Amino acid sequence: MTPPESYPETGHRYTYRSALVDRLRAAGQVRVGRLRLLMPQSLGFCWGVDRALAMVQDARQRFPDRRMWLLNSIIHNPKVNADMREFGIRFLKGKHAAPGALEELTDKDVVIVPAFSAMIEEMQFLKERGCEVVDTTCPWVIKPHKRAEKYVREGYTTIIHGTVGHDETRSTCSLVTHRGGHFLVVHDLGETDLLCTFLRGKIDSAELMAGLHPGAASEGFRPADHLDRIGLINQTTMLASESREIGNRLKSAMEPRMSELGGDFLDFDTICRATQDNQDATSAMVAESPDLFLVVGGFDSSNTNNLARVGDAAFVPAYHIDGPTSLGDVLTCRERPSGRLIQVKDWLPKDGPVTVAFTAGASTPDTVLADVVQRVLQLAGATPLDDFMV
Ligand code: SF4
Structure with missing residues (x-):
């Protein structure tokens, strides 16, 4: 495949900017x-x-004749991952994995570690195979890693506000267990309240663990023994307001243990700057009470889902879609909190003035967002926008 033209501002091929956006x-x-x-x-x-995609491009130029693999999705966006495959980069894991790829790996192969980072076991495996590793781990993801390591060193159990199975949280959990510590993942306020109920002695260990997601705790984790000293961190892409509330609730539930049992509670904000900025800007926009709010991003994108929740908090009809093909007579979106794909009829008023708010997740190309804007204009019977008409 011929690579697309360079974008003039950055000069690298993997940019997806749109003049319209x-x-x-x-x-x-x-x-x-x-x-x-x-x-x-x-x-x-x-x-x-941006940095991860530029590193992929650099690697392609540095190793033009070597087989190149992605450990898993480079980011959570279907278009970008499809482009990676078109550039001849194959996948070792995940739904696009080439069968038997892991066994085939040799020291001649180049393996790209995604922006979310990787599990310690995966990194060790690549090292044993002697692969050339291009590690695109985002420096913001290192922040929860460092804090979790500190908690382990100081004898705290790491409580992670995150999603069990999300690549970043998997990497953090793996780091904690390899350093000899324990972790517990809480996904939302409901799971936090369950943990708080246990901390206050109102339910037993079995009831706590039954109410959490399978895989939420480290092997050998015993609630009765491992929750006196706890330290909270967040997956970098969580809803910041929810993370703050989780910290407040845990702190309050820990108070008796802190005063009477020598327990302790630490809280360290590891939400990344981009997530915070996007949520703040979205919050200001939905305060204008648009008639509908379209949030564009991969259906497995955590930060995109949380931008839609900013709309929910403002009581605005918010739809998480993954691109222009989600829009037609019916709209296909990811339902919250179930995560199911659902179809919505009559999502766009047929006549009269309509205010439509848009945003996109941190892994969504601007070009996809621009196509969504044009699709809405088309469906509303308005003239498409030229890049320079705005
Ligand atoms: S969303 Fe945040 S943590 Fe994730 S890649 Fe972007 S800057 Fe890094």
Whole structure:
């Protein structure tokens, strides 16, 4: 495949910028026919994603004749992962994995570790095989890693506000267990309240563990023994307001243990800057009460899901879609909190003025967001926007 043209501002091939999105973002709002379009200042690709994609490009140039693999999805976006495959990069794990790929690996292969990082076991395996490793782990992901290591060194159990099975949280959990510590993952306020109920002595260990996601705790974790000294961190892409509330609730539930049992509670904010900026900008935008809010990103993207939850908190109809093909007479979106894909009828009023707010997750190319904007205009019977009309 011929690589796409370089984007003039950055000069690397894996950029997905859109002049239309740049202009809409700068303007904040624009009227087109009966539609008023809103877009926040901060959205889309974060620095960590840009950096990871630039590192992939550099690796391709440095090792033009060697087989190149991705350990798993480079980021949680279907378009970008499809582009990786078109560039001849194959996958070792995940739904696009080449069968038997792991066994085939030799010291001639180049393996790219995604921005979310990898488990210690995976890194050890690559080292044993002698592969050339290109580690694109985002420096923001190192922050929870470092803090978790500190908790283990100081004898604290690491409580992670995150998603069991998410690549970043898997890497953090693996680090904790390899350093000889224990972890417990809580996904939301409901699971936090269950943990708080245990900490207050109102339920037993079995009831606590039955209410958490399978795999939420480290092997050998015993609630009765491992929850006197706990330290909280967050997966970098969680909903910041929820993380703060989880910290408050845990602190309150820990107070009797801290005063009477020599327990301790530490809380360290590891939400990344891009996630925080995108959530803050989205929050300001949905305060204008748009008629509908479209959040564009891969269905497995944690930060995209949490941007939609910012809309929920403002009581705005918020739909997490993954691109323009999600939009038609019916809209296909990811339901919260179930994660199921559902179809919604009559999502776009057929006539009269409509305000539509847009944003995109940190792994969503601006080009995909631009296609979503144009699709909405088409479905509303408005004239498509030229890149330079805004
Ligand atoms: S969302 Fe945050 S942690 Fe993830 S790649 Fe981007 S900057 Fe890094």
